[in-house]
Amino acid sequence: MGLMSFLRNRMGTIVVVIIGLALFAFIAGEVVQYGKSFFTGDQTTVGEISGEKINYEAFSARLDQNTKQYQQQFGQNLTPQLTSYVQNITWNQYLSQIIFKKEVEKVGVVVGADETKSMISGTNPDPEVARNFTNPQTGQLDRAQLNQFLNNMQNAPASDPMRAQWADFVAARIDAKKMEKYLAIVHNGLYVNSLEATDDYEAKNKLANFKYVTLPYAAVPDSKVTISDGDYQAYYDEHKSSFKNPQELRTFKYVSFNAAPSKEDTAAIKLQADKLAADFKASTNDSLFVQINAIDAVNKAALAFVHKGQLDPKIDSVMFNAPKGFVYGPYVSNGSYKVSKLVDEQVGPDSVKARHILINPATEGGLPKAIAKADSIKKLIEGGKSFGDLAKMYSIDKASAEKDGELGTFGRGAMVPVFDDAVFNGKKGDLKVITSQFGVHVIQIEDQKGSSKVVKVATVDRPLLASSKTQSEAFSKAQTFLSATNGDNFDAQAKKEGLEVKTAPDVTGIAAGLPGLDNAREVVKWVFKADKGDIADKAFTVGTQYIVPRVTEIKLEGYLALDAVKKQIQPAVLNIVKAKQLTEKLQAAANGASSIDQVAQKAGATVVPVENIVFANPVLPGIAQENKLIGSIFGSQPNKVSKPIAGDHGVYVYVLNSFINPAPLTNAVTVKQQLGQAMLQRADNQVFDALKDKANVKDYRAKFL
Template sequence: MGIMGYLRERMGKILAGVIGLALFAFIASEVVQSGGAFFRGDANNIGEVNGEKIAYVDFNQRLEQSTQQFKQQSGQSITPQITNYIQETTWNQYLTELLLNKEINKLGIVVGTDESQAMISGSNPDPQVQRQFAGQDGQFDKNKLNQFLSYLQSPKVEKAQIDAWGDFVKQLIAAKKQQKYMALVTNGLYVNSLDAQDDYLAKNKLANFKYTVLDYASIPDANIKLTDDDYSTYYNEHKSEFKNQQELRSFEYISFNAAPSKEDTLAVKAQVDKLVAAFKATPNDSLFVQINSETKAQIVYQKKGQLEPKLDSVMFAADKGFMYGPYLSNGSYKIAKLIDSRVGPDSVKARSIILNPATAGGVDKAIAKADSLKKLIEGGKSFADLAKTFSVDKASGDKGGDMGTLGRGTLPPAFEDAIFNGKTGDIKIVNAQFGVALVQIEEQKGSSKVVKVAVVDKPLAPSSKTQATVYSKAQSFLSSLTNENFDAQAKKAGLPIKNAEDVNATAASVLGLDNAREIVKWAFKSEKGTFSDQVFTVGDQYVVARVSAIKPKGILPLDVVKKQIEPMVRIQVKGKQLAAKLQAALNGATSIDQVAQKAGSKVVPLQNIVFANPVIPGSQAEYKVIGTVFGSQPNKLSKPVQGQQGVYVFTLDSFTNPAQLTNNVREKEQIGQALLQRSQGTVLDALKDKANVKDNRAKFL
């Protein structure tokens, strides 16, 4: 039973491992982005990489696996934002795999039979295998692996288990090929002695200089009138910075809030008012909560601080049967009833044997088996030995069922009631959500008052009348629109225009709208300046939108980035004016003090500045200024240098050179390690830039 339970447990983890086996840690964080023709291409293909089509059914299967894995590992509900995250991660992993596999196949990289066998059952198995078959101490347990491999050869094994293991091994081999490919790339990296010397000087050579600066802030923005030539000059000098990796769109929208009206709120309160008397009189509080409450929470004892603040302040001083409310909390009207109060332990040390009803033949048979084990224990059998043999929870079973010391609020209600409401030494059978448990209370610690409070809640929600009224307003606004009057109509209605900037085609949410997928899909089918042909429903909001900008994949034209670059263009124009002022001050000047006096600024001396940390104290990083300093000759006035904060003129006093580098091994190792880390990400960037990627996800997801 112990081995079979272990195998069942392990197969679940291996199935999850097949889904989530990391290609590499560095690859997992990379984002392979693409854009372009979102609504073109084969009807059955979600994308294409270098001519290799990605079928929607194949991608969707992997997406489903990733989603299920996320649910198992996190326990979170799947929100639109999480859905978008999983979709993006799965897509990136898929593209990464295709891009690397093309290079691997081109180079003829293989993993031989002996090598793959050694990865699984050799003296030093692959780390993924070791993690799957770790013991209680976290270390690899070769015996568990051998048991599992023997089980795969037995007649009892199911085809699904064999297939899952086969997929796991395929993923191991694929990852090994990728490791070999990366080794080929990184083994070609080389750091020579000149590299080490330059790095050593950058970190240790000191510069002492004086500077004067005219800040950009000294010229008011209002005094700068930007021309088309100003924009063009900046754009042409920085054109490479405006490469768009994927198509982006922006849209403006008007939202009409269909939140509950005053009448809706009063109607919900009236419903709750009617429940007060019945709640007070009911003999079955749990059933009453299940029937009448929106939140079907089980009722358990709670200590001070575990109730919401309004209840926490009154229930611990109240008598049994005390009613509180109706009161408004977190968007719901609630009524609360004190069912019981008592003094109980703060924590309990317990051990358990967990039985799985599914494998025991049902809940009744699992309870009967637990009762048999209980009688064995009462007859003198070791609880710890039985736990190791019969408990399906191997984490605690291998430790004799030890669950450690447990606090209130950390366990399912039925289990918590059993261990906190019993006494030391009790052995109880509990039918909990995770299985049937035979639990023994070993020790109860502490003592404090606890209360059992039942709460009935009714959330505030807009009535159909409220929804219809608000929708009618949104529809009326939509019918008044033309392509030219969106702003005017919004102003006339007194409605603020909200902006969703630079949205990608697969986005699930935007600023202010948690579930905007339908709006995004519409925006990527529409032309710039067009407004939506329908009113979108997003939660309790009705939305009318207009496409305000389209940024295609590739180098963005000036008109698209003009607004974005305006602050930088203004700085550049100010820089030219300040540079001219400093140049005039330089004419005839023989010292930095004379330049500062003529320019109306002051001189600031700096000591011990290093090239590797180009920060001017009290200011910010000034890469261009410090770089120019280290390329200068002492006792000469520099030309004006446009930096980050303003325009500088400096004079270098001296350099302080470090001791001669006699052993460059450490410097080489440090540089090599940095190169290695950068190269692992850069490889994928290079493959991505070179690849022809078509992304059609927007029409499917």
């Protein structure tokens, strides 16, 4: 294992670091920005950042590498959602790399050769280096393992792909160090002065006591309010910055036709599963039976002993209370009928401490010769030779060889099944020779701890899939709908056929899964090629549904037009129009009034007293946040009836009774530190946002992915 063991076990982590680019990943987040239209750009450019084009082939190669590393790291196939996640990681990798590379070059930030050496092998190495070479038993950096790895890297041939991967890792650490220096420059320019500290202290501790009268917007029925085009336009102009669309969005309606397995389909599959159960019960070679009859690759995997709680919840308790050979099922789990058989059970240790010597058959002239060599090494150990010395001499797993072959203490499932079987089924002190996909092992069991029951369960399955008849009927209905509909009668035809029209709002061009549509990538790709009002010329297969979509809205990157946001802003505009009416009513009540009680009486409202409100928390008890009202109160004089204030929930008139000032701030150091820390936490994101705005990012991924 040695070099290969480290790279197998750690390169997943290393590449995840590369993907994130350390500090870059924390800053980049989900930053995506589209070009002005879907068709902008050429046929080989997946995006442009600061004028630098990203070639699709290069992007695709990196995406493929990241996908493989994700699968290696987490041991699972990618769902559409995870695929989209890895695509975004890959894009953000390019985004952060290019933006910050240009910026640090402009500023002149460098990392020299001595500094790089110190980051890798110095007394205080880079945190990612230390993390990847930490001894799991001590939690400390394993300096011997690190030095051995660096020596192996230095002596490895230039053509070794692991050298290239290590070079990528080092380059990523250098980039991260440059970014750390760049951000340090920014951080050093941030400070909080005493005046800011005093203002913050008073905003959180100065108390206001007041009374108010309100006429709520909810008291005016919407039907009694008429909104003019001018009202909409005025609100739009005042809040235009809020309507800047950072990426192209599209909305589509769709109808779906269910192609899930029918009752007849389910019954037919159940019959197959029943026969499978009978055959499984009669089987005398369970492993072979599984290999022949299991569909799911997970079920085909080598059988291993597991603890209680590690099986499917539907069979976990059953199998731990059943006799050997017991067959359970058919039962439904994860979209399949399954049949499970208790192949074996035993009471064994919970964890094992072991060491090994690994022989490579390829360099020994074949498997028989490797086994013969392992047997010879075993005899030498039995004759009194040092296991550690022989490990250093013969084992290709150099990482463990440097530690006398030690693998540490591990639980079931940490090793491949054949290795697990050898160490968990043996006893302390045993020497064994086994063969795995890594080579031939000489294993010594040093210790075993704990004791609990474990079981080995074999499972075969029959997926619950719709028959061709069911799929054909659903597809036929979809085609009938398609032939009868057009851009004008989509909703009417759906209603006529008793179909529910659903809406997928504000979809991005790279979306993979949508609410109710787990794998809708092909639908989204069509939507972003279509024009507003278009209906697809075919039904898309999405899971167990056939989908017919129609594009209803296109929001291009940039400032959205008033018509595009009219429905969105209608509630706010309604309140503004209501505020004009209610302001006039309160103003009339305030004219000639000498107290707020008189204002309330004339307006037909009540006076509400409020105490101990602070500027930093502008919440009106029993109502909600009212920034304008609270802000106005803290800028007013006591005992003076105010003018009407149009808030978020109503129109107010108030009178300030008094302020209660806090004790003077005698030591601003703590407050300045708190404000400074909050400023630093915001700074990195704000820096990236500012650089990204200048970078003129154009994202054409929707054309390719």
